Amino acid sequence: MIRFALWVLGGLVLGGIIHIVAVLGVPLFAPEPAFQRIGSFAIDGRFTILPRVAPGVHPLPLLDPAMEHAVCRFSLAHGPIRIRADLPDLYWSIAIFNRDGLSPYSLSDRAADQKPIDILIATADQINDIRDNPPDNFDNVIILDWASTEGFAILRAFVQTPGSDKVIETAFNAASCAPFQLPQ
Amino acid sequence: MRRLFELLFAITLALVTGLGSAWYVVGDGWLIRTDVFGAWAAWPMGSSPEADPYSRAVLARTGQVPLAQGEGMAFFVSRDSDGKAIRGGCTYEINGRTPPVRLWTLTVIDASGDLPGNAIDRASMRSDEVLRTGTGAFTIVLASDAQPGNWFPIPDHGFYTLILRLYDTPASLLGDLKDNALPRIERKACQ
Secondary structure, rough: HHHHHHHHHHHHHHHHHHHOOOHHHHHHHHOHHHHHHHHHHHHOOOOOOOOOEEEOEEEOOOOOOOEEEEEEEEEEEOOOEEEEEEOOOOOOEEEEEOOOOOOEEEEEOOOOHHHHHHHHEOHHHHHHHHHHOOHHHHOOOOEEOOOOOOEEEEEEEEOOOHHHHOOOOOOOOOOEEEOOOOOO | OOOHHHHHHHHHHHHHHHHHHHHHHHHHOOOOOEEEEEEEEEOOOOOOOOOOOHHHHHHHOOOOOOOOOOOOOEEOEOOOOOOOOOOOOOOEEEOOOOOOOOOEEEEEEEEOOOOOOOOOOOOOEEOOOOOOOOOOOOEEEEOOOOOOOEEEEEEOEEEEEEEEEEEEEOOHHHHHHOOOOOOOEEEEEOO
């Protein structure tokens, strides 16, 4: 009997180890985290407007149907990425996520004082290059020290009135999310 | 021979309990919404860089892009205030108020995360459209047939989850939130 109890105990301990390994392993083997999903329908280095959430239409899970969304996946391999957008006077927000889907930085229109978005995402080395040789007109740029070299940004804007969607889409189309060339 | 059986038994037990419990926790992401206010549950650390391994696993598995800390917070509920699953064919009253935020939206999703759709094309109820009493409280009626006031149509079958998204919330929101700060969901009648 004791012998059997020991086997059960051993099984449960091994089960605990398997549990931990399985949970930690999910991000490595998950077929479609947000970063991959976005890459399947959007070109990197520019904003893509997502179809409005509707019955049967959910470009990414659990988005708010009251919002318009645009996403941009980026890589810092060929230099920093500068995100610029001038969004209409209604609720909007931007969140920047890393490859794992975690967001170290996000901002709403009110926190931004309704000023246009101007964010530079750069690695520590790239930031050093910028500090050594600061570009002109760079005082109002928010500089993000990015720990990895990949990520994505999502813009959300509230469709306040039935006509807001067109205004928002125009602003999303004019938004940029492109590599920033350091002045030589 | 006996030892082989015992070894197989222990390995089977380990796989079933280990993988089963991992699947159970990571599954659909409900269990990690650990901040509970009345019937509503939130996942405030969901996308923060300090997220725990379970949150990271759920994020990777579901591929969702949750509201980040500077954007707002989403609260989920799939049971009424008596603990019964919210289902089509029943009428529910959502009574109360929300914390003072600039904007909130209420949406309904089905078990697969899809919007169920309805005849009046209402995808959400919003703070700037909801009818309120003089005190600022509101009643939203979830029902499959037309209702006066704030009517949110739901189908007459299936199970549903409500999502209340508060936008532009202060970082201190959760700490200040009391259990009764979010609306109650009361079941009225069922077909």
